[in-house]
Amino acid sequence: MPHNRETGKSLMPLLITSMAVIAPLLFILGLVVGNQLKAGGSLSADSLSSWLSAIATVAIAVLTFILAKETWYLREAQIQQLAELKRENIRPNVGVQLESSQVGVNFVNVKISNLGKGIARKVSFTFLDRQGNQVTANQDVVVDKFFKLGIFRLGIESLGIGQVFSSYVFSFFDLGKDLKGEIFKPYLSIAIKFEDIEGTPYTNTFAIDFAQFEGTSELGSDPLHKMATEIQKIRESIGKVARNFNGRIGVDVYSSTDRQEEANETRKWIEEQRGQTND
Secondary structure, three states, rough: HHHHHHHHHHHHHHHHHHHHHHHHHHHHHHHHHEEEEEEEOOOOOHHHHHHHHHHHHHHHHHHHHHHHHHHHHHHHHHHHHHHHHHHHHOOOOOOEEEEEEOOOOOOOEEEEEEEEOOOEEEEEEEEEOOOOOEOOOOOOOHHHHHOOOOHHHHHHEEOOOOEEEEEEEEHHHHHHHHOOOOOOOOOOEEEEEOOOOOOEEEEEEEEEEEHHOOOOOOOOHHHHHHHHHHHHHHHHHHHHHHHHOOOOOOOOOOOOHHHHHHHHHHHHHHHHHHHHHHO
């Protein structure tokens, strides 16, 4: 409906120009024909001059009409380019991807991100099978894993520019039990519907084929996760050593007198050992 209204507005100046060109042309032709009928059909020099003037006027009118037409077409193209540029500057681009967790390759996170230049509103998700039929809850094991997250059931009201939502969604260990070992058989696609701030609708579709995960492995582990794990182990070890059974910190306190007595005893022991050696 808005597109038809814009088209009508763009054609209105062209119609006005056409009427402004055709009206004088018809008036001149009427005068020439009237003079010709009064003269009894004879072609005099004046009538010939009138006909030539009329033909020249027609040629000028046609050229003016063509120029006006091309001018309005160019203006319409510029308006469309400006509208498209404006739309691109506010166009969102919502995407979904699966990625391995830092904990391990068998744990999978889902990441929803807006990579466009505008805010995405009224984001909704629809799951489809290989034939393009919609899959709802309790119809597919993998889809049920996604539906545990309310974001896939209820959608997202607004997703800002560059905003990312990430969450753990499933592990291949649990999925293998649910699928009875057929981990790499499932296939599904996610249709994402969303709007920009002006209400223009968009749709993105992402296919997820679990066969592509077959043979996936990793060497080592994430350094940050490994460091956090080691720090946690050190903290637990220090806690066990520093605390006794009643939760109090066990601390041995030495004074300067205690240290001096310990030094004298050490010196005395060394001298005794030297005397036994000399004997």
